[in-house]
Amino acid sequence: MNMKLVLVLGSACLVSACATTDDPREGGFVSGVQGLSSGAYERRVRDREDNLARLRAVQDDLKQETTGLDAQKQQRQKLLDEEQRKLASLNKDVKALEKKLAALSKEQGTSDKRVAELDKRLRELKGQL
Amino acid sequence: MKTFVKKAVPVMLVGSLLAGCVSNQPMNDTDDSGGSPQSDTDRTKTEGAVFGAILGGLIGLAAGDKQGAAIGALVGAGVGYAVGSEVAKRKQEYATTEEFLDAEIARTAEFNDTARAHHERLRKEIVVLDKETKALQSKYRAGKANKAQLAAKKSQLEEKLAKNNEFEETLQKEYEINSEILAEERKVRKAQDPYLSKLEKENGDLRVQIEQLRKDSEQIAQINERLSV
Numbered sequence: 001m002n003m004k005l006v007l008v009l010g011s012a013c014l015v016s017a018c019a020t021t022d023d024p025r026e027g028g029f030v031s032g033v034q035g036l037s038s039g040a041y042e043r044r045v046r047d048r049e050d051n052l053a054r055l056r057a058v059q060d061d062l063k064q065e066t067t068g069l070d071a072q073k074q075q076r077q078k079l080l081d082e083e084q085r086k087l088a089s090l091n092k093d094v095k096a097l098e099k100k101l102a103a104l105s106k107e108q109g110t111s112d113k114r115v116a117e118l119d120k121r122l123r124e125l126k127g128q129l
Numbered sequence: 130m131k132t133f134v135k136k137a138v139p140v141m142l143v144g145s146l147l148a149g150c151v152s153n154q155p156m157n158d159t160d161d162s163g164g165s166p167q168s169d170t171d172r173t174k175t176e177g178a179v180f181g182a183i184l185g186g187l188i189g190l191a192a193g194d195k196q197g198a199a200i201g202a203l204v205g206a207g208v209g210y211a212v213g214s215e216v217a218k219r220k221q222e223y224a225t226t227e228e229f230l231d232a233e234i235a236r237t238a239e240f241n242d243t244a245r246a247h248h249e250r251l252r253k254e255i256v257v258l259d260k261e262t263k264a265l266q267s268k269y270r271a272g273k274a275n276k277a278q279l280a281a282k283k284s285q286l287e288e289k290l291a292k293n294n295e296f297e298e299t300l301q302k303e304y305e306i307n308s309e310i311l312a313e314e315r316k317v318r319k320a321q322d323p324y325l326s327k328l329e330k331e332n333g334d335l336r337v338q339i340e341q342l343r344k345d346s347e348q349i350a351q352i353n354e355r356l357s358v
Contacts, residue, residue, distance in 0.1 A: 024223040026169050029176030032216035041223040048230035055237040062244040069251040076258040083265035090272040097279045104286050104349065111293055111345045118338045119296070121331070122303055 173217035174210055181209015290349050297342050304339055307332055 021027040022040035035041040185205015190198035311328055318325045 024220040024227065028169065028172045029174075029180060029213050029216060032173050032213075032220045035223075036216065036219055041220070045223060045226050045230065048227060048234065052230055052234050052237065055234060055241060058241055059237055059244070062241055062248070065248055066244060066251075069248055069255070073251055073255050073258065076255055076262065080258050080262045080265065083262050083269065087265050087269045087272065090269060090276065094272055094276050094279065097276065097283070101279055101282055101286070104283075107345065107349050108286055108289055111342070111349060112289070114338065114342055114345060115293055115296055118300055118335070118342060121335055121338065122300060122307075124331075 170217040170221060173220065174213040177213015177216060178206045178210035180205075181212065182206035184209070286349075290346065293342070293349075294346050297339065297346060300335075300339055300342070304332070304335055307335070 020031040020034045022031070022035050022044060024032070024035060024041050024044075027035070182202040182205045185200075185208070186198045186202030188205070189201020192201070311325070311332055314325055314328070
């Protein structure tokens with residue numbers, strides 16, 4: 001009777017001594033029993049859930065960052081457009097001013113010449129009177 | 130018989146257990162990275178039945194004789210198969226959950242990588258936009274300085290124009306005085322006096338010139354008006 005008991009216990013020890021894996025896709029019956037009873041499968045799932053939760057938190061942060069960066073880019077683009085518009089307007093004004101100043105200077109020169117001539121003639125006339 | 134049991138049963142038992150216990154070995158020969166869930170399910174059920182049979186047999190043997198062992202093995206195999214099926218089912222559930230989570234993890238990680246790359250591009254674009262804006266602001270400042278210089282020139286011209294207008298008025302007055310003097314001279318000189326004729330002609334020319342000057346001033350004023358940027 002003792003020998004039979006030894007056999008039962010011995011076989012139980014052998015079963016428990018088998019190398020096991022915590023991957024539920026493999027390992028057969030012994031690993032399955034061990035994985036279920038020890039909570040190894042549950043831990044693997046929990047690890048993955050934790051990992052996923054971390055990644056999703058990062059994802060949320062990244063989404064917020066995307067919104068911020070998009071807004072920043074839009075604002076900078078608006079500023080650039082405004083500067084381009086201002087500069088174009090200024091360049092147009094300066095060009096027109098240069099052109100008209102050239103015309104004005106020319107007219108001015110002519111006018112000065114006429115005034116001087118007129119002044120001279122008037123003085124001559126006054127001298128003759 | 131006792132000797133047989135003593136020697137044969139442990140040997141068979143160990144042999145069966147070691148043969149059945151093929152841990153960490155994928156059952157699918159074509160896939161070294163992990164076991165095929167279907168193969169592992171079958172294996173788990175089979176091993177459950179084998180373990181059940183052995184345990185049942187041993188218990189039957191411990192409780193009775195050979196017949197008891199046979200009955201124990203049969204019952205044990207059935208129970209072992211049932212237990213094995215339940216274990217296989219739960220393993221499959223865990224495996225499915227893991228696959229779902231792994232897929233979600235991969236998808237989320239990919240999204241995050243894409244988002245990071247997108248952010249990198251956005252940051253670079255923002256730097257370029259800032260650079261362009263600064264360059265434009267610098268050009269604008271230079272242009273504004275240029276415009277200020279031109280405006281100063283314009284002011285100078287306006288001043289000159291005002292002086293011309295003032296001078297024109299003076300000339301106009303002098304012309305009027307000369308005209309009065311000429312009128313007085315006509316009273317004391319003959320109508321055909323060449324000196325008088327010359328003076329009248331000079332005065333007429335002067336009047337034409339004053340008119341021209343007025344026209345010039347008006348033209349300059351118009352130009353100046355258009356220059357108001």
